[in-house]
Amino acid sequence: MSYLRNNKIWEEEENLKWDLIEISKVDDKIIRELIYKLELDNPYLSDSFFIALESLLKLRKKVEFELDLYINETDQIHYSKVDLFNFLLEFIKNDTIEDILVPQLYHPDFVIRAKTIFKLDQAGDVKYLKYILPLTNDPDDSVRWAVVKFLEKHDMIKNPLVYKELKSLIERESNQVIKKKIKEIFKTM
Numbered sequence: 001m002s003y004l005r006n007n008k009i010w011e012e013e014e015n016l017k018w019d020l021i022e023i024s025k026v027d028d029k030i031i032r033e034l035i036y037k038l039e040l041d042n043p044y045l046s047d048s049f050f051i052a053l054e055s056l057l058k059l060r061k062k063v064e065f066e067l068d069l070y071i072n073e074t075d076q077i078h079y080s081k082v083d084l085f086n087f088l089l090e091f092i093k094n095d096t097i098e099d100i101l102v103p104q105l106y107h108p109d110f111v112i113r114a115k116t117i118f119k120l121d122q123a124g125d126v127k128y129l130k131y132i133l134p135l136t137n138d139p140d141d142s143v144r145w146a147v148v149k150f151l152e153k154h155d156m157i158k159n160p161l162v163y164k165e166l167k168s169l170i171e172r173e174s175n176q177v178i179k180k181k182i183k184e185i186f187k188t189m
Helices: 028-036 047-073 079-094 110-123 126-137 141-153 160-172 176-187
Strands: 009-011 017-021
Touching: 028 047, 047 079, 079 126, 110 126, 110 141, 126 141, 126 160, 141 160, 141 176, 160 176
Parallel strands: none
Antiparallel strands: 009 017
């Protein structure tokens, strides 16, 4: 048995609530629905996106066939998610993680996502850029703020993908503090 989301709830002795599902009851239809939640049809990351990714990581070998099939049959994966799908498939096939903080960058808890970006920022670890950049679409302000600060601190505005993403973020950003910060970054160029 594995603890996953969206199923029967039971209580442990400490009154903690957990969602429980038997891995054996996860079928191809459920796996396809999880994969679908990772697609780019919705360019903005959502809570269901993060939960789907976490679930796929936990299901591991059980999703390998469906994930391989999806990747081979689709041309709809957005450039920012190709790396994420490759990461997921590499983890499932080899049971290893090269970039160990990726699951934390896409964790369902926004606090963990933001803290992970700040840790990478402090460490100066820019190899995670391909995983951090899509988080400009994160539903949480603190995560988007962490991304903007990371990109600013490491002077990544000159990267064409970063430049394009931040220009796009100015138009759609609802948080005025973040919007102002992005404009300041462009003024210093």
